[in-house]
Amino acid sequence: MDVGIVGGSGYGGSELIRLLQAHPTFKLRTVAARASAGRDLAEVFPHLGLDGPLVPAEPDRLAGCDVVFLATPHEASLRLAPELLRAGAAVVDLSGAYRLPPAEFAAWYGVEHTSPGLAPAAYGLPELDRSRIAGARLVANPGCFPTAALLALAPLGDLAEPAGVVVTGLSGTSGAGKGLREDLHVSHAVQNVTPYGAPGHRHTPEIERGWGTCAGLGAPVPVSFTPHLAPMSRGLLATVTARLAGSPVRVRAAFGAAYDAEPFVRVLPEGVWPATTHVRGGNSAHVGVAVDERAGVVVAACAIDNLVKGAAGQAVQNANLVTGLPEAAGLSAAGVYP
Amino acid sequence: MDVGIVGGSGYGGSELIRLLQAHPTFKLRTVAARASAGRDLAEVFPHLGLDGPLVPAEPDRLAGCDVVFLATPHEASLRLAPELLRAGAAVVDLSGAYRLPPAEFAAWYGVEHTSPGLAPAAYGLPELDRSRIAGARLVANPGCFPTAALLALAPLGDLAEPAGVVVTGLSGTSGAGKGLREDLHVSHAVQNVTPYGAPGHRHTPEIERGWGTCAGLGAPVPVSFTPHLAPMSRGLLATVTARLAGSPVRVRAAFGAAYDAEPFVRVLPEGVWPATTHVRGGNSAHVGVAVDERAGVVVAACAIDNLVKGAAGQAVQNANLVTGLPEAAGLSAAGVYP
Amino acid sequence: MDVGIVGGSGYGGSELIRLLQAHPTFKLRTVAARASAGRDLAEVFPHLGLDGPLVPAEPDRLAGCDVVFLATPHEASLRLAPELLRAGAAVVDLSGAYRLPPAEFAAWYGVEHTSPGLAPAAYGLPELDRSRIAGARLVANPGCFPTAALLALAPLGDLAEPAGVVVTGLSGTSGAGKGLREDLHVSHAVQNVTPYGAPGHRHTPEIERGWGTCAGLGAPVPVSFTPHLAPMSRGLLATVTARLAGSPVRVRAAFGAAYDAEPFVRVLPEGVWPATTHVRGGNSAHVGVAVDERAGVVVAACAIDNLVKGAAGQAVQNANLVTGLPEAAGLSAAGVYP
């Protein structure tokens, strides 16, 4: 099966290349980029061991691809996805372009949606609802923070009060992309922790929609979300705090019921918290949970690699579902530790 | 004025030495340690540029000191403080031994308090109540997390609901001390973020007592507190989320009123969050605050150096108050950036 | 083909597990350990996603394995290799036990060799001499520093003076193993560079033997070798400086001739130096070279992942050669960047 990538010069794109090189069925046919079109991949990403130029990010360059991954900004995804769908490709979009209903998209992203009929597309978090993904031609790959936050929150649907959830996010710096910025200069960032983009981070409405669904309400539930930047290149941790509403003894069982059969989610033993270093480079999510009866809350934390389960790995997982392949195809490699 | 340190072989002790070497009035007369007694300071802490052996941690070794800093575990502080007070010294204790009422101490620390008449001592967070410190002979220097959390929370006393506060802590690894542990091995920890010690971290009751006071209640208020370890040697960030109860327009003014006259606290402009890298090595606290009206919360974050404002620097600040010196004496050095 | 690992609780062992899980032909049958025998792999190395106990490091536990990898200290390898060979297994030893002639081994390692007939075994640096490896039953997998140093030096055999070579090594901390030590405490090591183990590091004689061979002499040539520890978990760089003896214009061609057909070695373009971050997690070696005519030297640098090409990856490469498989089997995965 032939696949293509648009956005091959960014971290999401290069991670897709890395994973697709090891995929048993998908054959990477085209890697396109916009500003870096024409540059040699060996120069842009020496770690991949691949030569050859990045091709321009035009739909006709991707003709014949069964699946196209869009590792592009939402503006480019708005433009490219409809054309690629018309050309017969299935599309997994890593941007925020198709995650929200059009009006909500416009409110959070500040631009009108140009394909309102396509949004929201199937939300590509398989552990929450893989059936809808399997039948989709367009999948909206979740944001990195929502992936971790919702994996931590989902089992709490009927054990926590819907309101008052606080989500703290901690991301490695690759989550901020490759662009040059003063706060991403290594001398500044190498030993620094700081909140950023709060309140109002664009991942917030995804978390609120997912949590609303998990909590059994028909609508998004407001949550407070504060992301932070941590001095590591990869890794993401979401720590969620929710008011306990059900019996504390049911909490652990709920996490087991949710994830024991999941190939990529591991619930850690009582008293053990997830460490981002244990999921670096792999598609795993490690989840820890504890009840704090004194404070009346349940705290759950989920660690993922922001570029794998938080982006490219989950995109491949979704593409596997869309194309009827085994969901874990090409994703079984363990992480790289230490 | 002669001062002494017990616990000179730990990070808190070595930081006290560093600061006291530059103090205009305090003269460092004795540095004592328990397990490392007899070892040469030049070998234990080559960065200090000091020679000479650490003396045993016995009270008679500190005779004649006007102030003694206890950078010791709480068990040692329980034993040493009464003897030192009897000998006429003022004592600033960096452990948790005298921060709580005896019953609360016993519940959180798992040992009976042996000097219940001394606990709680004056709580050494000058920005909250410096008058009580000025008149004390024994000061309980706050924990690193409570220092940052309470500086973020204090101005919200009548602007937030007392209940439902969520505190997320992020600490550099020196906060975990010098002991050798698998999770502090550099290969594991160098690119890792993980929650730890939650729920039930011993700094929780300090935050709850302080927040109860700030909120104008006569008693501690339960908060949820989840500390995390971040891959940096120094630096601590506390991010607090509280339900907004007052008018959002009053929030920024409240922070200004609380801190504009404070020598060590800086409230950052609207839209700017504190970065731990900007306070490394100095006694400053940087505070940022934002209202999230959509979610109905106020979020505040405070960055400090866990070993300075979170330990040794604040201890010197307290000793200055106790001895009637200018509060900032010996603490004006800027941080070391980048 | 069934394979086993002894030393599964160390970094070398866990890296072997990671790579062998993805190998198309080798089936990992047994993972043994000494001190950690009985512990569950899921607890020792959560990143691997494997359950089940580590078995004791006894030869009969490895009966039936076609290949056994010894990721053990040299003392254990001295004891285990002969027994495993007698039992019919091929052995790839990652320790220094079989890299040197017995007398040289005794001088550098401070213990007599107990199987002098087996030492030196085939030296497992395929890029230097893969024919000898292919026919061997026991392979001495090279040290991490010698691997990088010799890949940088080998093409200079007839272009540099044999004497006077200076090798500077820079290793990530995983090269120092998992043991707890003050200088590997994250708070000390996280922003630190320091020389260590010099002069007299045990990797020196390997470099000297290899360089002697490359230089066409029948004997080892003394080199000066100074390793340093750098604040990263993985990655190793060897920078070699040699007196130029041949024509500078021949240098670049010599590197091309040596490595253009090598699957794992990449010679970087003129003016580009290797970066350890580009080889993390993969079996690649990146090599850069420059002539400094003013100073009369040639400088070459080689970057590898100390745990992959410097240990477990090269061990799999050697096992592939020994068993007649394609040399790159199971080793094609790209590195993990950033």
Added chain:
Amino acid sequence: MDVGIVGGSGYGGSELIRLLQAHPTFKLRTVAARASAGRDLAEVFPHLGLDGPLVPAEPDRLAGCDVVFLATPHEASLRLAPELLRAGAAVVDLSGAYRLPPAEFAAWYGVEHTSPGLAPAAYGLPELDRSRIAGARLVANPGCFPTAALLALAPLGDLAEPAGVVVTGLSGTSGAGKGLREDLHVSHAVQNVTPYGAPGHRHTPEIERGWGTCAGLGAPVPVSFTPHLAPMSRGLLATVTARLAGSPVRVRAAFGAAYDAEPFVRVLPEGVWPATTHVRGGNSAHVGVAVDERAGVVVAACAIDNLVKGAAGQAVQNANLVTGLPEAAGLSAAGVYP
């Protein structure tokens, strides 16, 4: 005594501000900058705790300063130093503008020297020759690598062969300045070691001139110099390897004789190597040395903070000498560890 800084928006300039704030005699009167003129210091460098705008980098803004520190590129220093000298100020220039004779400067920096009568100025490495500095009006503050390399080399003047010296440099990233570059993006650099700028780094001729003087020759001696970037914000290590020419038993005594009376240089005990973490933030240089008789070399390593002893701290040390103050005035603060 009034002093001024030009280049206050760079790392060298901000470090000068930090040190001068704590200086007992120098009063910081003016901080000037070029591109950042008009910006508020509190925004550019929040760690300093200072408010007020950076003034334009024009000589008349510095009128009345007894000493002016130029933390500027060499082009700006070429222009500014003569004017400031004419205006009566003593000048300590942190750039390379006045370190070399004019012809050598032109060859290495690619521009003609516009004040050949001023170059070379007094070379500001007090441990090598403080008498010349004391009488100077213009001091050429050494480069960071030459400072460490020459402190390691100087005692070897009559114990090592002049030819064949190899210098390996390892610098923290602040040595590369604040400019935004792909290789200084935190995601790339945070766990990366790489050589750079070799051969032909502009610090080479400084090392060669200094070594020529130490070796008792009347002229520079070619050395091979390869700098590397290490993943830390501050810290610099120079490791030098030289052919042993004298008796090995005299080596340690030579280092003692050279540095026992020096306030800022500490020779470490036999078997101990310097660690950059022990000199961070302070003006100290730690030096270790070992003889490798087998290889016929002596290896010495020197660790400094590239921004303090390697730049701003040494500049203050030089200004103290020029103005007749105690050489260590304002520089006694210990480093910040861990």
